[in-house]
Amino acid sequence: MSERNLPSALVITEGMLHTDDAKTAHGLIRGTERFRIAGMIDSMHAGKDAGEMLDGRNRNMPIYASAEEALQKAGKIDYCIVGVATVGGILPPLFLQIISTCIKNGVSIVNGLHDYLNDKPELVALAKEHGVSLTDIRRPKKREDLHFWTAEIFSVKAPILAVLGTDCSMGKRTTCRMIRQACAKEGIHAEMIYTGQTGWLQGGKYGFVFDSTLNDFISGEIEHAIVSCWKETQAELILLEGQSALRNPSGPCGSEFLVSGNAKLVVLVHAPKRIHFEHLPEWGEIPSVRSEVALIKAYGSEVIALALNTSNCTREEAFAFQRAYEKELGIPVLLPLEEGVEPIIPVLRSHLKTRTV
Amino acid sequence: MSERNLPSALVITEGMLHTDDAKTAHGLIRGTERFRIAGMIDSMHAGKDAGEMLDGRNRNMPIYASAEEALQKAGKIDYCIVGVATVGGILPPLFLQIISTCIKNGVSIVNGLHDYLNDKPELVALAKEHGVSLTDIRRPKKREDLHFWTAEIFSVKAPILAVLGTDCSMGKRTTCRMIRQACAKEGIHAEMIYTGQTGWLQGGKYGFVFDSTLNDFISGEIEHAIVSCWKETQAELILLEGQSALRNPSGPCGSEFLVSGNAKLVVLVHAPKRIHFEHLPEWGEIPSVRSEVALIKAYGSEVIALALNTSNCTREEAFAFQRAYEKELGIPVLLPLEEGVEPIIPVLRSHLKTRTV
Numbered sequence A, B: 001m002s003e004r005n006l007p008s009a010l011v012i013t014e015g016m017l018h019t020d021d022a023k024t025a026h027g028l029i030r031g032t033e034r035f036r037i038a039g040m041i042d043s044m045h046a047g048k049d050a051g052e053m054l055d056g057r058n059r060n061m062p063i064y065a066s067a068e069e070a071l072q073k074a075g076k077i078d079y080c081i082v083g084v085a086t087v088g089g090i091l092p093p094l095f096l097q098i099i100s101t102c103i104k105n106g107v108s109i110v111n112g113l114h115d116y117l118n119d120k121p122e123l124v125a126l127a128k129e130h131g132v133s134l135t136d137i138r139r140p141k142k143r144e145d146l147h148f149w150t151a152e153i154f155s156v157k158a159p160i161l162a163v164l165g166t167d168c169s170m171g172k173r174t175t176c177r178m179i180r181q182a183c184a185k186e187g188i189h190a191e192m193i194y195t196g197q198t199g200w201l202q203g204g205k206y207g208f209v210f211d212s213t214l215n216d217f218i219s220g221e222i223e224h225a226i227v228s229c230w231k232e233t234q235a236e237l238i239l240l241e242g243q244s245a246l247r248n249p250s251g252p253c254g255s256e257f258l259v260s261g262n263a264k265l266v267v268l269v270h271a272p273k274r275i276h277f278e279h280l281p282e283w284g285e286i287p288s289v290r291s292e293v294a295l296i297k298a299y300g301s302e303v304i305a306l307a308l309n310t311s312n313c314t315r316e317e318a319f320a321f322q323r324a325y326e327k328e329l330g331i332p333v334l335l336p337l338e339e340g341v342e343p344i345i346p347v348l349r350s351h352l353k354t355r356t357v
Helices: A020-030 A050-055 A067-073 A093-104 A121-130 A172-185 A197-201 A215-233 A255-260 A289-298 A315-329 A342-356 B020-030 B050-055 B067-073 B093-104 B121-130 B172-185 B197-201 B215-233 B255-260 B289-298 B315-329 B342-356
Strands: A008-012 A036-041 A079-082 A108-111 A134-136 A160-165 A190-193 A237-241 A265-270 A302-308 B008-012 B036-041 B079-082 B108-111 B134-136 B160-165 B190-193 B237-241 B265-270 B302-308
Touching: A008 A020, A008 A067, A008 A093, A020 A036, A020 A050, A020 A079, A020 A172, A020 A197, A036 A050, A036 A067, A067 A093, A079 A093, A093 A108, A093 A121, A108 A121, A121 A134, A160 A172, A160 A255, A172 A190, A172 A237, A172 A265, A172 A342, A190 A215, A215 A237, A215 A255, A215 B215, A265 A289, A289 A302, A289 A315, A289 B289, A302 A315, A302 A342, B008 B020, B008 B067, B008 B093, B020 B036, B020 B050, B020 B079, B020 B172, B020 B197, B036 B050, B036 B067, B067 B093, B079 B093, B093 B108, B093 B121, B121 B134, B160 B172, B160 B255, B172 B190, B172 B237, B172 B265, B172 B342, B190 B215, B215 B237, B215 B255, B265 B289, B289 B302, B289 B315, B302 B315, B302 B342
Parallel strands: A008 A036, A008 A079, A079 A108, A108 A134, A160 A237, A160 A265, A190 A237, A265 A302, B008 B036, B008 B079, B079 B108, B108 B134, B160 B237, B160 B265, B190 B237, B265 B302
Antiparallel strands: none
8 A cells, every 4th residue: 555545644642752652653753554644743842843853854744733733734634643652551631632622523543542542431422423433452352352372383484583672662663663674675575573552553464462462362462473474474584573671570571472472583672871671760770781681592592683772872872882782792783773774684694594494 | 267157169170170270179179268168060070079089188078960969968059169270261061051050049150261251141141030149250350450560569578489380280379378388387477479360269368360461460460469468467478379481382471470579589380290381292391490490590580499299200209309309409399299398498587587687
């Protein structure tokens, strides 16, 4: 589908576009194959371009001060997407007003918070009145749509690579997308399994929303996504978007990908300037990359590259960290935003080769 | 509450009491402070005593051939409990008939399967007609009753010990209960956090049902259970009932206890004669105890004792495994069923001491 035919969407980040909580919006700015992003609604940053704000690259995504302004200036809009993932998953009150205005103007709403729009009777009534839909991406699937793990994963012949991180909101999904794109350029057919709401918003066909899945079904949903993807696409390489971090105390995650998803290869994302989990000293210090690599090895998987999130680093610091980690770990260290992820291609090729022999 | 005052309950295991799937029933036979178990319904094993079948010890728990027989002979019955945890969590069809008969005789039903009784309109109508309740223990809690992780766990001063295993259905919960009882005898105030339906059925006050909790809330529910327990009871030691195994591919589990539950101490349960995860060769081999101890160490926690599930071992083999693992690992190796768990007490005391200095 060309971008022209995609449904058009506004993204609400009201007052939060500059924060990590707006990572859903950041992902949509970086790229989606499900929507054409027509702009943002965020009065704090109105007048700027969202792409320029994110990484200095103008993407013709204006930031509007209000729903009214956006709906007046952005052309025909099909959807309005809640662009934040707040701690606690609660819909910020200001968002509710914006959502109501959109509904009254015939715009459907897509929401990835745990706070479901379909549980708010006044919104449901308003949506009905105006003939629009309310989609709660994170609403758990019904029992009959969930899968148990069956061991079928061991029939997948393509190598499976998980992009894990040493903390949340570090760029795991973005790194994963970039690796897929780099593979495509090099003629390697890689497919990506999304595991978060943003992955779905970006157009992912195979995957599930990890944190709104009942724990008993996580392993089966991972397996089902990988096996379906591999059977239907015959991809040479399967990429898994990781979630959280193996030792993030607020939600340790990762062993599911390594064990149930049989990901024997790992790209680890790390932010050298981030000291504490989710920036909160009381949550404890993020362990060293070396110890994370050892933990992953204890699970029987191999970290084949480190990718650095160079937030708060000068360009010089970024390259200095790259050299230091390469020396310490003896594996390629990627700087996705500075250099792209292409240096991983030869390593991937060697693993593809090993498998086909 | 004395056992006399507990509500009386029958347990249905129809045709399955001898299988691992009946571990819910096995737990109830071993002991519960929530019900007085009046007998089993299982036509395959009718006439025997459930305790004798489990471990040779008569507990005056007759096995009846049918609901009709049980209701006629077992005296007044308040509850009937579904005593199995089937793969897939589906209610076996034969159970449905037994449940209907119980309801028609004024008996309330307790069910721990994912297949909820309250989703079956005919049962709901029948229960209403006869004025009895249908309790689905595994029905997920509502959003407002769930907790996010907050780091309050780090304020708990008592050591936290997780009982983990190298596979499912190995005796983690039973080992955990035995340690609590051994502590009580020795004057150590230990409390146990349940994490499965059977733990609740056995009368656990603090805990939650792990596998029917949305993944995003697991860490917070663990923390909330531990913090509440510690604040309200001022226990000297908190014991956590583990679930599954760190590397069980059908549902890897354990890091939540170590990381979010801050369990720095671990008792690891292992069955030396079990080769494959859940006895299924296609699921892969259970890794060595040594590698499991190393994996737990990579998470920053310490295995202070191994407990052996001596299923399929002769008595001589059991003691030989004990000597061999003690030599290999240099930690106490418990044989809970042969010798009890008392040998762990001195090790626990040393950790309690360290903490209070």
